[in-house]
Amino acid sequence: MLKPVEAIRLLLLTSALVSPSMLMAQDAAAEQAEQASAEAAPADTPADAAEPVEEDVDVSIPGGEEIVVRGYLDRNISKNAAQVVSVLSSADIERTGEGDIAGALSRVTGLSVVGSGFVYVRGLGDRYSLALLNGSPLPSPEPLKRVVPLDLFPTSVIASSLVQKTYSANFPGEFGGGVINLTTKAIPRETFLTVGGDLSVNSETTNQLGYTYYGSSQDWSGFDNGNRDLKPALASYLASGARISAGTVDTQAIASELITGRNAVVQRDKNLPPNGSGTITGGTSFEIGDDTTMGVIFNAGYSNKWRTRDTIQQTASTLDLSQKELDFRKVITDNRMVVNGLLGFGIEVGEQKIRLTNLFIRDTLKQARLGVGTRQTTSPTATLMQQDTAWFERQLVDSQLVGEFKLSPDVNLSFRAAYANSQREAPDEISLEYYRSNITSDPYGQLFINRLNNGQQGSAEVSYSYLNENLWAGGLDLSAKVTPDITATIGYAYSDTARRTERRDFQFVAPGGTPIAPSLFRPDLLLQPDIIDFYNIALIDTNEANPVFDASLVNHAGYGQIQAFITPAISLNLGVRYETAEQTVVPVQVFTTPTASLASTSLDQSYWLPAATLTWDMNEQMKFRASASKTIARPQFRELIFQNFYDTDSNRLFRGNPLLTDSQLYNAEARYEWYFDREQRFTIAGFFKRIDSPIESFSSFDDNSVITSFANAPKADLYGVEIETQKYFDLSAIGDEGFFATRRAVVIANYTYTKSKISVKAGDQVAVFNASSTNALDFFTDGSPLTGQADHLINLQFGLEDTERLSQQTILLSYSTDRVTSRGASGQPDIKEKPGIQLDFVAREGFTLGGKEAELKFEVRNLTNTKYQEFQENGENKIFYNRYKQGISASIGVELNF
Secondary structure (H helix, E strand, O other), rough: OHHHHHHHHHHHHHHHHHHOOOOOOOOHHHHHHHHHHHHHHHHOOOOOOOOOOOOOOOOOOOOOOOOOOOOOOOOOHHOOOOOOEEEHHHHHHHHHOOOEHHHHHOOOOOOOEEOOOOOOOOEHHHHEEEEEOOOEEEOOOOOOOOOOHOOOEEHHEEEEEEOOOOOOOHHHOOOOOOEEEEEEEEOOOOOOOEEEEEEEEEOOOOOOOEEEEOOOOHHHHHHOOOOOEEEOHHHHHHHOOOOHHOOOOOHHHHHHHHHOHHHHHEEEEEOOOOOOOOEEEEEEEEEEEEEEEEEEEEEEEEEEEEEEEEEEEEEOOOOOOEEEEEEEEEEEEEEEEEEEEEEEEEEOOEEEEEEEEEEEEEEEEEEEEEEEEEOOOOOOEEEEEEEEEEEEEEEEEEEEEEEEEEEEEOEEEEEEEEEEEEEEEEEEEEEEEEEEOOOOOOOOOOOOOOOOOOOOEEEEEEEEEEEEEEEEEEEEEEEEEEOOOEEEEEEEEEEEEEEEEEEEEEEOOOOOOOHHHHHHHOOHHHHOOOHHHHHHOOEOOOOOOOOOOEEEEEEEEEEEEEEEEEEEOOEEEEEEEEEEEEEEEEEOOOOOOOOOOOOEEEEEEEEEEEEEEEEOOOOOOEEEEEEEEEEEEEOOOHHHHHOOEEEEEEEEEEEOOOOOEEEEEEEEEEEEEEEEOEEEEEEEEEEEEEEOOOEEEEEEEEEEEEEHHHHHEEEEEEEEEEEEEEEEEEEEOOOOOOOOEEEEEEEEEEEEEEEEEEEEEOOOOHHHHHOOOOOOOOOOOOOOOOOOOOOEEEEEEEEEEOHHHHHHEEEEEEEEEEEEEEEEEEOOOOOEEEEEEEEEEEEEEEEEEOOOEEEEEEEEEEEOEEEEEEEEEEEEEEEEEEEEEEOOOOEEEEEOOO
């Protein structure tokens, strides 16, 4: 039987789903109710009968849905929502111990994280996942993506994450596998201040050999001090509109300024330092008048982490993979600095609420690479040494204003408005290659030389890339109870995304006859002004055809939705969304002499997107759901740009296809849910998706390099099964006193089986820009799985926790079978990733320090020391695109509450 304060907690939580937008200060009010409940409850109340303590369960759903609980009170959001949802509360996030929200989400049923924080839902690539912050869309700082990487978001700024896997019309139509809605921390009712920090080490990185370069004196902060600003001659050239190929540009003046000892000299560090981070979070609220409350919350964080990968990187030159084109061993050291801040304000006047949230995240990667290997086509008798230095800045600024108004007991109105800006800057990406002859008669056979002749006997390139994206978004929702059994909602949503990307690539070229002596120099001496002038070393603009692009996506949408009880046990959520979108990618003419052949894209589409979910309450513990919907997926901006882009992490060269079109998805799901006790459940679901014109990657050879591009395959099917359970075991029976007296064990397990296949038959056509063939069978193989889809995903959590104080010990295991990351080039086998098994341990212990509550956290990651492997395989022949040891990581952290 719930006490009144527990009922208050329930109502506050479920109002998150009733209201069309965000909670304001409800989580803190629930905390107060929870405290009062804890004080009133008898000390011997069983753990499974008392209301469990759970902080910051703050959920936001745009457009909203009403939860009607009949005959009993139940605060389980997943159970009472009209759709299939999973809620990851701050308590769940803390249990996993993950530092960013991407890692925490990898524990949710059917979700996996690929690369730099991109979430795959049910084996569908990141293009089929939608990420929102407090119900509003987010811009991406990634050149190859339009979705934001979720490793940008530290868990310290996120109160909860809601994952909805069945579509409802209040969400944007770009809904393939699901939507992930992050909710930032809300305004508190009571003043608090929390300070925390941690230190961590990794067996492959900490106190081991790594590489770096000087850069600037304040690189540790993630902010450059101006050393990487465009040099005067280069800035003048870029602003002039002139072409280097026209022969009127003084390239020696430009070249003389680009390479220095600060940005191009790789330095050895034999003892890389440990990782560290710190956060501070605080908030307060105060009364203004009899019926008005105002509050403020802030968060600031900084982390500095190192990672070294001793990696094998290869490509094949034959269909059977028997011969290697590239075969390199590279040591790559990343120094990643993250600075984040959140500032929120809220005001409540009775039942009317307004909230303003401002978020800043800056994620900087300083990278140095040194590798030795061979290239068969151009240098079959030589060993090559490659060294690279880079600096990647990603930054997100987001401001959101949300209002929730109760116009009458049965009518609610909400609005949301947001502006967000994301940027990515990569100045001074410097790549150099030195050549060593392996011919015994060569007098310079034991020396690495760089004669700057385009990879034949050395090369030098420098790149500058920039991305700026602005996103304006807004929405208005009106919800009314038409009858006691029917609630209707109508809404409008608008978003306008504008992106500019620029990439300039320059290659140093020495004239024939350049002597050997200067070719032995290290980069800053080889390309110093005196050498450049004396030997007449020039620059080539290798990306002169299409260096700058503007892209935009303007979206208008209106929707209507009803939530109706057909009978006391059967409810129907029915809605339809009409959505229009204009998507363009246009080359920018930056030269005074225009290029007429640049490719552009203009897509103007509109869709009716219906969605329906029928829920049968079989009894108070069991539910059955059936849902069907139509959704879409649009090509990402970078996929539409016919321009080369090299991604150093994946060891791949990418090029877009301006002829891509939208994909349409037809979705169906049936689910059985059994909530056999509080916080305990068993669910099983089957799902099916038919995708018309899915966008898939394919690879091809271009000048002996493998290039990955994109095309619309004819169609694809995906189907699968999900199983999830959570069960607590009271351990007090082991002993009334001692360690087990107040403890319980928890087992959380989920398994996802997914199968997909692309359907291609004779006569199917495909549109690929600048390709000689339109035959779909030349690009795709019938029956191939979708990119990113793994057949089996398993997550297990085994834990012990104290029911009377903070004390948790959790073992986390995850497993994924192989998944395709890209198609093989020109008939080669597909490129696959082998995630394997990941085993982690997280322990949290509460204690008192100086009369203040504190928490000690200890983590060990990748106890199995699983390697990262991305490969091609044909019989006994195996090619590793990337293979390296990830190492075992351990960290210890402390958090103090003042």
